[in-house]
Amino acid sequence: MDHTIVLIAKGTDTLAFLLKELRAYFEPYCKVIGYASHEPIPDLSGVSHVFITTRAPELYTIARQAVPETVPITVLNRFFELRKIKALMQIPPGTTVPVMNNSPVTAQEVIQNLREANIDHLHYVPFHPGCTFEEAEFQYAIIMSIPDVPLPPHVEIIDLGFRKISIHDLIDTGRKVGVPIEWERQYLSAFIAEMSELAKMLGTSYAEVQKLNSQLQSTFQAVKDPVIACNEAGLITFINDAAVELFCPLETAIIGKPYTTLKESSQLAPFFKQEGQEDTLIAIEQRQFIVRSHSIRRGHEQLGFVCTLKDVTEIQRLRTQLTLRGHTATYSFADIKGDSQPLLHAIELSKKMAKNNQTILLTGENGTGKELFAHAIHQHSLQKNGPFVAINCASLPENLLESELFGYDDGAFTGARKGGKPGLFEQADGGTIFLDEVGDISPAIQVKLLRVLQEKQVIRVGGTGILSVDCRVIAATNRNLEDAVKEGAFREDLFYRLAVLPIEIPALRERISDIPLLIDDHLKQQGIRKSWSPEVMELLLAHDWRGNIRELKNVVDYAITVSEHPVIGVSDLPKRLTERIFQKQSLAAVVPLDDERNLDILIALYQYYLSNKPVGRYQLAHSPALQANGWTESALRNRLKQLEQLGLVRSGTTRQGTLITRDGIEVLRKHGKI
Numbered sequence: 001m002d003h004t005i006v007l008i009a010k011g012t013d014t015l016a017f018l019l020k021e022l023r024a025y026f027e028p029y030c031k032v033i034g035y036a037s038h039e040p041i042p043d044l045s046g047v048s049h050v051f052i053t054t055r056a057p058e059l060y061t062i063a064r065q066a067v068p069e070t071v072p073i074t075v076l077n078r079f080f081e082l083r084k085i086k087a088l089m090q091i092p093p094g095t096t097v098p099v100m101n102n103s104p105v106t107a108q109e110v111i112q113n114l115r116e117a118n119i120d121h122l123h124y125v126p127f128h129p130g131c132t133f134e135e136a137e138f139q140y141a142i143i144m145s146i147p148d149v150p151l152p153p154h155v156e157i158i159d160l161g162f163r164k165i166s167i168h169d170l171i172d173t174g175r176k177v178g179v180p181i182e183w184e185r186q187y188l189s190a191f192i193a194e195m196s197e198l199a200k201m202l203g204t205s206y207a208e209v210q211k212l213n214s215q216l217q218s219t220f221q222a223v224k225d226p227v228i229a230c231n232e233a234g235l236i237t238f239i240n241d242a243a244v245e246l247f248c249p250l251e252t253a254i255i256g257k258p259y260t261t262l263k264e265s266s267q268l269a270p271f272f273k274q275e276g277q278e279d280t281l282i283a284i285e286q287r288q289f290i291v292r293s294h295s296i297r298r299g300h301e302q303l304g305f306v307c308t309l310k311d312v313t314e315i316q317r318l319r320t321q322l323t324l325r326g327h328t329a330t331y332s333f334a335d336i337k338g339d340s341q342p343l344l345h346a347i348e349l350s351k352k353m354a355k356n357n358q359t360i361l362l363t364g365e366n367g368t369g370k371e372l373f374a375h376a377i378h379q380h381s382l383q384k385n386g387p388f389v390a391i392n393c394a395s396l397p398e399n400l401l402e403s404e405l406f407g408y409d410d411g412a413f414t415g416a417r418k419g420g421k422p423g424l425f426e427q428a429d430g431g432t433i434f435l436d437e438v439g440d441i442s443p444a445i446q447v448k449l450l451r452v453l454q455e456k457q458v459i460r461v462g463g464t465g466i467l468s469v470d471c472r473v474i475a476a477t478n479r480n481l482e483d484a485v486k487e488g489a490f491r492e493d494l495f496y497r498l499a500v501l502p503i504e505i506p507a508l509r510e511r512i513s514d515i516p517l518l519i520d521d522h523l524k525q526q527g528i529r530k531s532w533s534p535e536v537m538e539l540l541l542a543h544d545w546r547g548n549i550r551e552l553k554n555v556v557d558y559a560i561t562v563s564e565h566p567v568i569g570v571s572d573l574p575k576r577l578t579e580r581i582f583q584k585q586s587l588a589a590v591v592p593l594d595d596e597r598n599l600d601i602l603i604a605l606y607q608y609y610l611s612n613k614p615v616g617r618y619q620l621a622h623s624p625a626l627q628a629n630g631w632t633e634s635a636l637r638n639r640l641k642q643l644e645q646l647g648l649v650r651s652g653t654t655r656q657g658t659l660i661t662r663d664g665i666e667v668l669r670k671h672g673k674i
């Protein structure tokens with residue numbers, strides 16, 4: 001035995017382990033001696049080779065002081081015992097795991113070893129004396145035989161043991177110091193057997209796990225809703241980008257950390273436990289989410305939970321709006337102000353129809369009071385003690401409208417409330433449902449609505465059971481539904497089902513005599529005592545109220561805000577209103593009305609205007625003022641058309657007849673007829 005190999009190691013335990021290994025390979029062909037780096041090391045001039053255990057420069061210096069330049073010093077390449085790697089494969093991919101060793105350099109070396117061996121499914125962080133564990137920060141820790149930093153009790157230790165000397169270091173040096181080739185071959189065969197076992201393990205389980213895992217990761221990342229998975233110890237095993245953005249936007253390595261490190265984690269806590277698997281609404285940063293969690297199992301073994309969140313902020317907002325509308329009628333016929341003929345006619349008709357249980361269709365322009373009528377009809381009906389449920393069909397997206405009207409069953413869609421929810425038809429049972437803006441519903445909902453009207457039965461969204469409903473339907477629209485039917489935008493069968501009892505609510509311009517009363521009532525309701533100059537009242541009476549009562553109320557509100565005097569003057573009215581009226585007045589003043597017969601027609605219409613009655617052409621032709629002129633109905637129609645073009649009369653539907661306008665009255669005044 002001519003050769004001597006020396007090993008200088010950093011700790012005595014490492015020294016003992018590696019000496020054993022070196023001796024197993026080199027002896028009896030070569031002598032092996034070892035020193036711990038903190039011991040005094042004698043002069044080693046005659047040795048053949050020196051191994052040191054790490055790349056730490058101080059270790060090299062110590063070795064070099066003991067041997068001349070001619071003696072090679074090499075850092076031992078080392079690798080873990082292969083069978084120990086199995087434990088690492090059980091840790092969920094992406095988990096943050098501290099790797100412990102006695103110095104930053106050696107800890108980093110171990111991490112490098114692991115990565116070089118393609119064991120890179122974990123997020124490794126070097127750990128060494130001087131580092132401290134923050135409470136509950138990690139669940140696992142990798143150690144090399146001994147923990148170099150005290151470990152909290154919850155941490156699961158993965159002991160990779162001492163790293164073994166790599167095969168090529170042994171073989172290279174062995175050849176130099178005369179290790180026989182037969183021994184080398186024998187040693188290699190044992191190593192290859194161990195390697196192939198590892199290859200099998202890595203090749204099957206690890207590669208498969210990696211593949212499945214990356215498929216899963218990309219699937220969940222594609223989901224726009226936040227998703228978080230935890231193992232049974234509450235450590236995060238997966239979190240998608242949407243969840244990171246919501247719960248931990250500043251974290252870089254969240255996998256493997258407890259879910260309690262997430263923002264708002266107390267709200268999530270029940271979902272990572274067995275009892276928290278009911279759908280629940282929670283609020284995070286002014287957004288509303290329905291949270292649902294599922295347990296992950298393997299056979300009977302509970303592996304953890306996956307928790308999904310669905311943003312329902314918008315749906316909730318719309319629901320709240322609906323709820324705020326309440327389920328009671330707040331207005332009665334007494335709240336409908338006005339004593340003009342067209343209005344009284346509509347009220348009278350409504351009262352009669354209220355007692356019948358058929359569907360009512362209210363038509364009229366925006367702001368004419370259709371909703372007011374719907375409330376009043378309910379209050380006057382036999383169902384008055386039942387609920388009054390109102391919904392504006394134009395304000396909701398199709399899906400939401402459908403589930404609001406007809407309800408939904410358990411699990412009908414993501415975010416559906418556990419146990420389902422009754423729709424408004426069910427809620428209106430025994431009362432009235434008011435479908436405002438019914439002309440705007442989609443063809444799909446038209447079909448469903450038709451079914452409910454025909455069968456008096458509802459099937460909830462996602463449900464199969466048929467529920468009978470007994471409620472009165474009042475629908476309203478400002479659209480001309482007959483035209484919509486002709487255009488194919490509205491189902492004819494539904495139209496006839498809705499318009500069993502049609503009521504047309506007159507526009508304000510057809511009942512201008514109601515204006516003073518409406519204004520007084522509006523002021524009274526607000527407790528305001530102001531009066532109006534005659535000019536203002538004249539202007540208001542002459543205005544073409546396209547926005548109807550809603551517009552009138554706005555103008556009154558504007559005037560009382562602007563006016564600083566007890567009497568409201570023309571200058572307190574909105575400019576657009578005064579400008580339009582003055583324009584029309586000047587136009588009327590320049591229209592020559594030399595044909596006396598035109599004036600006769602205006603006089604006749606004025607008389608009807610004073611008695612607040614609409615008048616048809618036949619009646620007009622035979623009125624006392626015109627009878628002497630011998631008007632035929634068609635001649636009168638042509639003449640009325642001309643007067644209408646001048647803005648002096650207005651012709652409505654057959655029932656509404658013809659009315660003199662403010663400009664027409666002005667012309668009579670100018671000609672001294674009134």
Ligand SMILES: Nc1ncnc2c1ncn2[C@@H]1O[C@H](COP(=O)(O)OP(=O)(O)OP(=O)(O)O)[C@@H](O)[C@H]1O
Pocket residue numbers: 335336337338364365366367368369370371372373436477478518521549550
């Ligand atoms: N005859 C009336 N007397 C007093 N207030 C009225 C009368 N008619 C309507 N209003 C008031 O005018 C406003 C508009 O009425 P409502 O909302 O009932 O109209 P609508 O025809 O349903 O309008 P839209 O078609 O735009 O929904 C409400 O503030 C209502 O209280």
